Amino acid sequence: MIEKIGQVMLYVENQAAVRDFWVEKLDFVVVSEEVVNGEIQWIEIAPTKGLETSFVLQNKKKVAEMNPDMNLGTPSILLFGKNVAELYETYKNKGITVGDLVDLPIGRVFNFADIEGNYFAICEK
Template sequence: MINKIGQVMLYVNNQVECRDFWTEKLGFEVIAEVTQGPMSWIEIAPKGAATSIVLHSKALVAKMNPDMNLGTPSLMYFTEKFDELYCDLGNKNVKVGEIVELPTGRVFNFADNEENYFAVAEKG
């Protein structure tokens, strides 16, 4: 039986620039940088997270598997330091959306360096 999400594949145009975005702007850690033949990938995650993001080359994956959906997954991150994170990302010139009040709590979105959007929800 499946009991957790292990990795999320994120297909990007520039793996190194995306790695730098996630590590420098959001404080993620590099778990692994792997090259095997023509394939290379970079695994990143928040410190201590059970699930990681693997940055793959969109062009290479498209060449190897033309029918693959290379769209950006819709990811929702949780934080206990909602206001602090929102201000920190804005101060680092990350494109952030307005804070929205939902019945489940506050949420905002942000874009990475390739204009992929992700959401953050306040969880205390």
């Protein structure tokens, strides 16, 4: 029986740069980082430590070499937050690419892009 979602793998070109984007611009924290022989193997990030679900930044090129048939595209991810209108303005002021802030039946929503052009959405809950 599956009980929860533990980690979401994000396949990226530059793990360190993407980590820095999430940490410096979005206030995520590094939960763990595995480095072997001076090379990043993976980086786990989350909005705060102790949450059940986190992102793991994987090296897209290495994963493709190990498993050429794997889909390495970014999944469609909806994040939940509070004060989304304020967050929208904060992201714009930090120079983050954002879409329009819209009101939907599920709440206020906008999307944003990381430094590699991967889009994510955030909804007020």
